[in-house]
Amino acid sequence: MNILDEIIANKYKEVAERKELYPVKLLEKSLYFETPCISLERYLLRPDKTGIIAEIKRKSPSKGDINPYVSVERTSIGYMQAGASALSVLTDGPYFGGKNEDLLTARKYNYCPILRKDFTVDEYQIVEAKSIGADAILLIAAALEPARLKELAAFARSFGLEVLLEVRDKEELAATLSEDVNVVGVNNRNLKDFITDVNASYEIARHIPAGFTKISESGISNPKTMVELREAGFNGFLIGETFMHNSRPEQAAANFIREYKQLLDKKTASLV
Numbered sequence: 001m002n003i004l005d006e007i008i009a010n011k012y013k014e015v016a017e018r019k020e021l022y023p024v025k026l027l028e029k030s031l032y033f034e035t036p037c038i039s040l041e042r043y044l045l046r047p048d049k050t051g052i053i054a055e056i057k058r059k060s061p062s063k064g065d066i067n068p069y070v071s072v073e074r075t076s077i078g079y080m081q082a083g084a085s086a087l088s089v090l091t092d093g094p095y096f097g098g099k100n101e102d103l104l105t106a107r108k109y110n111y112c113p114i115l116r117k118d119f120t121v122d123e124y125q126i127v128e129a130k131s132i133g134a135d136a137i138l139l140i141a142a143a144l145e146p147a148r149l150k151e152l153a154a155f156a157r158s159f160g161l162e163v164l165l166e167v168r169d170k171e172e173l174a175a176t177l178s179e180d181v182n183v184v185g186v187n188n189r190n191l192k193d194f195i196t197d198v199n200a201s202y203e204i205a206r207h208i209p210a211g212f213t214k215i216s217e218s219g220i221s222n223p224k225t226m227v228e229l230r231e232a233g234f235n236g237f238l239i240g241e242t243f244m245h246n247s248r249p250e251q252a253a254a255n256f257i258r259e260y261k262q263l264l265d266k267k268t269a270s271l272v
């Protein structure tokens with residue numbers, strides 16, 4: 001069994017347990033049901049921002065421990081001060097060392113879109129995402145039957161949550177794209193063997209219909225790549241490890257963004 005299949009199989013079990021422990025009725029008491037979601041898409045397209053979705057990820061199946069004791073408060077605030085457009089918070093426990101409390105902490109200290117990064121396979125998790133203050137959820141094409149993915153996307157939209165659809169190739173894209181998706185992400189990491197290759201983004205870019213906001217996910221380790229991806233039509237960039245490997249991820253993000261802006265300035269200078 002590959003790692004994605006293993007994660008998904010465990011997720012079904014975990015969700016069944018959580019449903020018993022914290023029934024939907026309890027989740028629905030959260031005040032976050034009264035607050036409107038902040039649009040991820042809108043923030044990605046804001047010209048005064050970078051398009052970076054900065055991720056908080058303590059560990060991963062491919063790298064093991066990355067930054068297990070990270071301060072979510074300091075990092076999330078620092079990411080946004082550095083110029084990120086949005087935050088991505090891993091809430092999966094067993095494989096990524098995350099928890100719902102991490103997202104709640106990020107929510108408490110920041111007014112910005114927050115993506116709940118988890119393996120969503122059930123409506124329950126969507127209610128849960130809204131209850132902890134998330135603005136968007138991730139749906140992974142490789143993890144769900146296309147018809148099921150579309151159902152979950154529509155369910156998320158009914159709560160005002162935006163949907164980031166993650167694909168690896170144009171076949172997945174064609175099978176799963178629906179009007180309930182607003183942001184399409186190309187994962188440069190193959191979740192079956194963990195190899196990252198930014199070419200995955202270039203290959204799919206032209207197949208994503210106009211009107212969807214495009215993001216490139218994983219393995220973006222230098223600002224030059226980000227400039228090139230932007231030139232290829234990407235509006236957003238999901239970056240985790242490059243920042244999280246640092247003991248102060250927010251400083252790594254600030255340095256990265258400074259370099260990125262310098263590169264952009266050079267480009268515009270060479271055009272005039």
Ligand SMILES: O=P(O)(O)OC[C@@H](O)[C@@H](O)c1c[nH]c2ccccc12
Pocket residue numbers: 055057117118140166187217218219220238239240241242
């Ligand atoms: O740390 P990276 O290589 O910058 O990648 C971030 C993000 O794209 C990655 O964490 C990710 C993309 N899709 C996922 C699905 C589940 C868990 C994690 C992910």
